[in-house]
Amino acid sequence: MNDEWLIYRGVGEPHDGIGALPGPPPWRDFDGGPGAEPADEAGGEGDGAAGEGGGAGGGAGAAGGGQGPDAPDGNVARRLGAHRQAAEAHRPEPEELEAVNAALYLRRPLLVTGYPGTGKSTLAHAVAHELKLGRVLRWPVVSRTVLQEGLYRYDAIARLQDVQIAAGGRASGAAGGSSGGSSGIGRYIRLGPLGTALLPTARPRVLLIDELDKSDIDLPNDLLNVLEEGEFTLPELERVADTEPEVRVLTDDGAKVTVRDGRVRCRAFPFIVLTSNGERDFPAALLRRCIQLKLGQPGEKRLATMVRAHLGEEAARLGADLIREFLSRSRTELVAADQLLNAIYLTHYAAPPTREDLADLLIQRLDRPR
Secondary structure: OOOOOOOOOOOOOOOOHHHHOOOOOHHHOOOOOOOOOOOOOOOOOOOOOOOOOOOOOOOEEEOOOOOOOOOOOOOHHHHHOOOHHHHOOOOOOHHHHHHHHHHHHHOOOEEEEEOOOOOHHHHHHHHHHHOOOOOOEEEEOOOOOOHHHHHEEEOHHHHHHHHHHHHHHHHOOOOOHHHOOOOOHHHHEEEOHHHHHOOOOOOOOEEEEEOHHHOOOOHHHHHHHHHHHOEEEOHHHHOOOOOOOEEEEEOOOOOEEEEEOOEEEOOOOOEEEEEEOOOOOOOHHHHOOOEEEEEOOOOHHHHHHHHHHHHOHHHHHHOHHHHHHHHHHHOOOOOOHHHHHHHHHHHOOOOOOHHHHHHHHHOOOOOOOO
16 A cells, blocks of 8 residues: 555554645635644643634634643543553554545545444544644534534523623622623633534644434434535624624633634634444435545454553453454454453453453343343
8 A cells, every 4th residue: 555645644653744734625625714723732722812714704713721722632541542552563454544534635524434342433533643633522422412512502591690690789789790790792602522623723623523323313414514614603693793793702622712703614624533333324415525434343453452552462462362252253243342341351350260251241242132
């Protein structure tokens, strides 16, 4: 495989390859106002500069404070393994590397389908870690999830309560009542994971939309326009744009950003990973907007690498028999790799025959009850 074009190489070691990513194709070139650029995972906070609005009326600028996109991702060790350096000799399959890089080059979402435990969600963390793109923004999907939750939340009830408290204070002549908590609509707005990912940063954020197949029938269609246009509006801020064109709101990171004219438009389209367990079909309109990747059950080499990354070399050696048993069962049963990790970890503390009984208890088939 000629890998000279690869930005994400699956080596596991952070590097600055994202800087070599060519410009987007013309139909995926977004012009949101420039904001604070995310630094690498060990970087500091944003510089507080608000960029100018660009293109179709406005954008958002990032400011320091809160956790911020540049804060170290505390999920790296949990997701990729505390011993991952010992497993970095293993590289993903060529199809996986090609799909990830196609999504990066074309600024398209990556739709990853596979059985539970095949590493779909981990892929987003691996890309963010290697390309030094900061904390992964995660949006877990359930049957009640709607698009609004991913974009932003507006707490109208809290705002009304603050207005009533301030009015009551003024009526009773309380000191300072005239400057009560009713001022500033931005205090009641927080961008969601998708909304934060679409802020105009110079480098892409990584967004994980997890288990999209768990959503109701409408969400995949509701996502189409946002994924195609790379922008959304906040009607609550559009209504006050004449008197308050710039409003500071909270992001999913906990940082403050300035939203102009009630519109958020990306500059670098985020690297979006949508995962699915394959429990439902998606509309063709969504599929054509995505790069599609199907992950199969991991083989012996990949399972051993996974065990080394999370539990160390000795655990992989002592658990070789459990890995082989897991592989044998996976040919006819639906089992997940995290079940294997649980079994190897726990059986490390038990001796036969308890060890075999524990492994059998923990690695139960998922496709039908025993």
